[in-house]
Structures are given as C-alpha cells and as structure tokens.
Amino acid sequence: MAQLDLRRKLSILADAAKYDASCSSSGSSKRNSVGGKGMGSTEGMGICHAYTPDGRCVSLLKILLTNFCIYDCAYCINRASSNVQRARFTVEEVVDLTLNFYRRNYIEGLFLSSGIIRSGDYTMEELVRVARILREVHDFRGYIHLKLIPEADPKLVEEAGLYADRLSANIELPRDEALHRLAPQKDVNVIKKAMGQVRLKVEAARPGKRDKAKPPKFAPGGQSTQLIVGADEAPDTEILDRSASLYGGYGLRRVYYSAFSPIPDSSSALPLSKPPLMREHRLYQADWLMRFYGFSSPEIGKSTTGGMLDLAIDPKLAWALNSREQFPVDVNTAPREMLLRVPGLGVKAVDRIVGVRRYRTLRLEDVGRLTRSVEKVRSFITALDWSPGGLTDTLDLRSRIAPEPAPVQLSLF
Template sequence: MNDNIIHKLVTLADSAKYDVSCSSSGVARNSKSGTIGSTSSWGICHTFTEDGRCVSLLKIMLTNYCMYDCAYCINRKSNDIKRAAFSVKELVELTLEFYKRNYIEGLFLSSGIIKNPDHTMEKMIRVIKDLRTVHSYNGYIHMKSIPGASRELVVQAGLYADRLSVNIEIPTEKNLKFLAPEKDHKSVFRPMKFIEQGVIEYKEEKNKSKFTPRFTPAGQSTQMIIGATNETDKDILQTSSLLYLQSSMKRVYYSGFIPVNAYDNRLPVLHQSPLVRENRLYQADWLMRFYQFSAEEIIDDNNPNLDLEVDPKLSWALRHPEIFPIDINKAEYRTILRVPGIGIKSAKIIINARRFGSLDMYQLKKIGVIMKRAQYFIICKDAINQTINEITPRKVREILLKKKKTKNPNQISLAFPL
C-alpha cells in the first residue's frame, strides 16, 4: 500500500467517525463458492471509538470534500482541514485487500457531497456495484444514501447494499435550516420513501419469482444529532416514532453533539458530548421497539425530557403508581413487560411457567427477574415486600438510586432498561 493511499485512508476514516448509523445486523447471506465474504450477523467486525461509539469497519468516506457548510459537521466546506478523495478503483481495492487480510468483515460507505447529490451517489454506487459484480464480494455493505438523490439512483443502490441510511441530523426542520441552510427535511424524507417503496415492491415481486434480486435486505437506518439544538426529548422521540411506522426503518441512532466547530456561534458551548442523554434516548427507543411503549407514554407535556438519573422504564413506573402492584401470576404479557426489572425473555418465561403453578419470589429470581427493582411493583405467591403504593414512588426512587450509587458511584449504566 503506497503512501498516498495511506494518507487518504487516515484522512477519510477520521472524517467518517462521527456517523454512528452503521449497524451491521439484520441480514444473513452465507458464503458461496466463488464469492468473497459472508454477512453472518456474528461475523461482522466492530470497534469502539474513544467517545463510546460502536462502529463497523471498514468505515470510510469516498471523499470529505463537500459543497455544503453545515455548522455541526467537521467536513463543512469552510473548515480548513485535510481533504482527500478516493477513486472508485482505489476504494474497491482497499476494501478487498482489508477483507482478505481479515482486517474487516464489512464496509460502511459515506461521502461528502460533491457537485450535486446525484453525482456523489453515482460514484458511491460504482464502488459497491464493482465489489458485487466484478469482484463477487458477498460481505456486508452499508451505504449512506445522499439527501436529494434521485429515485433511480436510490433504487440502484438498494440492489447492491445490504442497508441504506439517510441521516435526518437535526430533528426539526426549523433548526436544520438554521444550522444547515442548504438542507431541508424534504430532501431527507424523499430517499427514505424511495427505499420504503423499493422494499415493498421487492416483497411483492418475490412472491411471483424467487429470482427477484434482493433490495436492501437489512432495511434502512438514520441518525439524529442530540444537543446541537433546543429540541426536547419529546420532539426527538416523536420523530423516531413516526419513522418506525415505516416497515423498512430498522434503527434510529442518536449521536450526542460533539463541538467540532467551536468557533460557530450558532452552536451551544459544550465541554463534552451529552452521552448520558444519548444513552437515555437509546433506552427509550428500545422501549418503543421491543416493550410496546409509545412515545407519548414515555414522555409527555409535563415531562418533555427524559430523567437522567433513572432509566425511562423506571421513570414511567414511578409516574404511574396507580397501575402497580401487578399480580405476576395473573397479569397479561404486555403489563408484565412494564415492570422495572423484568425483560422480554423473563416475561415470556413467566407466561409459560405459571401454567404449571403459581410463581414465588425465589422462582422469579431464578427466571432472571431483577428482584431489587421488581419487588416494589409486583405481588406473587409469597410476596412480603412493601410495594410502591405503601412506601410512595419518591421513596422507591431514593432507595433504588442509593443502591445504584452504593454499587458503583462513578458508573453510568449503558444497559437497556429492564
């Protein structure tokens, strides 16, 4: 590998590090004779950046030259930074060489916008098309779709990429226009709709012919920057909730704002990325996707922002003591899911196990229920604990926060809420 390629690699990998919408899950394509790579969900290589983001390698930009001047972006055209651009051939060869050396298991490709969105998309599509058709690369590919790109190019990209993403970046149109005057939500939502339509059409054609080419089998994702503007968590989660109504939308990523352009007075002055808030949003997102919560239940007009001290599920339970305690041996699955300390797996086991007899505290603990949290919200066969209504929500909160601080006073929990 010559020095010129190394220089481009260092520059463009560094420029891509702030885009976190690169999950490599959701698709399975086994290795075939005569092809290179596999997309088995456990075989994709990940790494963690210094600020805690999980990224998928090779995570690279085609170029960090950009015609836009977004206030929050390190690659904005007015920044005096090192610039570089790969040719299509260089990036294809780099990806293959890294894969053959077992450095990577997949490719995440994004780019600055050069000339216009369609021109940029055409060059990116040439990279992934060459990998698939010329070099028989069978591994995972996630490509960033460019806002404003035409339907024809988005559809073409979907034939070669496992996942496409179009980043919203700023949750509301007003604030997006304030920080990125050249952009608007229409240019973002249009390619999202193209992807959604492509997925639907593929499913219909697949029913007619098994030889129908795959179209973004891992769906699409997007990213919102958190803390660069004044949106509440309610604004953010309502936007996410609407996005999840699209069957092809698999993940919404939340990226804590990092002040890379501190000189721009449109941006807030932060000493560090708001990672705790970012974590709470991921937990709330998890509740919407897997725990049957709606955005309106997690947050409302009286509580427009998530509680940073406790996870969203516990916060909701403390605000609704009238629902508790529930009888663990009689409650329906959806209600059991809402008990702090009970996860999806444990809730399903409870539903199956209680058919053979009433469950007690010991059995719940063996199932996997976190009793130090759940005990205040349930009653069961031998329950002797005081519930939330007997010792008040405020006292329960104090007890659980005290236990958390006693266990590890310096630790921020990154786990999803149970």
C-alpha cells in the same frame, strides 16, 4: 510513497467517518454466490464495530469516500468552510482496501459515506460504483452499508439498494426549522422523499405467498437514520416524537442518536458545550422501549421533567415510579404487555415467565431464577408467596432501587 499516501488518506477519512453513528449491521440477510465460493459470506448480521442483537462483536471498514464537501452545514466538521485536512479515495482504492482488509480477517464488511462532491448525482454514482464492483467483479458477499445522497436521481437510489444490505439517509436534526437554519442546503422534504422511496422498494422486494419467482433483493437490512442530540433546542420528548414518526412513516430499522460535539471554528448558532453523554444513552433506552416494549412516545414523555429524560434512572423505571397505580402486577396472571413494563424484566425474562407459568404457579424464587436480578423487580410484582405490601407506594422507593451514583462524564471517542 503511494502506499504512504493511501495510509494517510485512510487515517483522515476513517477519522472523519466516526461522527456518523447510523451504521449498525443488524438485519442483513445472507447473500449466496454461485457455487458458494463468494468472498465474505455472512449469515444474518452485518458488520460495524458494534454488538449485534445476539451479542456478537463485529467489525466494519467505516470510511468516507471523501471529506471534501460543497455543503456548509454548521454542525459538520467536514463542511465547506471548515479548516480540516482533506482527502479523497478513488473508487478502486476503496474496493482494494475493502478486499485487502477482509482477506486479512480485519473486517467483515463496509460502511461507506461521503461528503458531497460536484453534485448529489455524481457522489451517489461513485458510492454505487464501489458496491457494484465489489459485488459483480469480485463476488463480494460481505455486508455493505451505503449512505444515501437524498438529492440524487431516484434511479441511483434504486441501484444502491440492489447492491447494499442497508441504506441510510440522515435527518440530522429533530426540528425542521433547525435543519433549515444550520444546514440551508439540505431540504428535509427531499430527505423524506428518498426515505419513502427506499421503504416502497424494500416492501416491493418482499416475496408474496403466491409469488412463484422471488423479486430481486433490495436493501434487505432496511434503512436507518441519525439524529444529533443537543445541537438545537429540541427536548428529549420532541426527539422521541420525531423518531416515532420516522419509524411509523418510513419503516426504519433504527434511529441512531449522536450527542453533539463542538467543532473547531464553529458557528455562533451552535452550543458552546456538548450535552451529557448520558442523555444520548437515555434516548437509546427510550427508543428501545418504543420498539420492543410497547411504549409510546407520549407515555415516556409523561415521566420527563421539562421534556427531558431523567439522567439518574432509566426511562422504564422513571415511568413505573410515575405510574404507581399500575403496580404491583401478578406474574402468574398479568398479560405479557404489562409484564414488559415491570422494571427489571426484559423481553427474554418475560417470555420465560409466560412459558413457565403455563405449567406451574410462580413463586418469587422462581422469578429470581428467570431474571438477572430480583431486587428491582420485587417492588413491582406479586407472586404465589410474595406481595410487596406498601413497597410500591413508599416515598423512598427510587433511592432504594436506584441510588444515584456520583456523576461521571464519559468520553465518546
């Protein structure tokens, strides 16, 4: 009977955790145990039912400690006034589940969040206890991602970073006003203060060139956060501005975007329908441009309509079509920064081009061999034997490069 109860808890609390998207495991470093006999040792990447940057699919036990919560955030399915079935794990149950799933090769790590029970300090202390027991009692070397409770004592936040590979505190909404209105018990300044503390601790844990003794590791995978898309009136440009400020101000590894999904018995202050899932996808693409392609949020914003990203084409192509005076670029002479702005050229392809052109002058055929497809690229580049002529300025360029498919609404779950 007890085992059946545990299965029911797992069903409830795993389902309740699916709304938190900020659980990528990229960026973790290896944790070595004495004698190399630790459980769950992994190299480089952590785990999260997702694809790591190297394309590897990994898995993670992603659960809530409990979906009981004293907060009443209007957009949250687990809010205090929500009529959902409640459950709560003990610390020992989470530890046992993690170890048993790992031994069966079902998972490689743990993502643990929780509703707020009793107080922020009490909840954070329970989360830290799980990580401490896994690390110190069972010598668990797998990936651990803990959700921060921003209101908790800074000493608990510091302790969490010593055991976890990554920490995250969710900002949730792009606008401070909307957070105050929809989640009155949350304070954006308190959240930012906790994120600032994590950044300082992460930076302090980086060994200096002259340090003889390495400082203790602190959240080697950094920190992340989540923004809900479509729960308030913020346009895409405002969301990207918020993300850019979070990356710059708190050294975040990732900002995750989660399309708002209407919940039962929701507040009248919330939208009645969810935004197109493609909007979430375009925000991820724009975020990628800011992190790896040298784009700024204002640059991306210039190619939006009413502050909203184009759902029919990706943000990079939208920027290029809106900045035709920048093209074509010569693949044999253009700086790397400009090649990264060519639609169809990714980071790896650009690095290959820069490497090869040191030894030979590139033709269009060579570019085709260095990229996945030359069809989108050819309208924006020149090579030894190729010039697009008037293609770059042709009015129907968009329709030829990216014909609009029939709209399809994807399901998130």
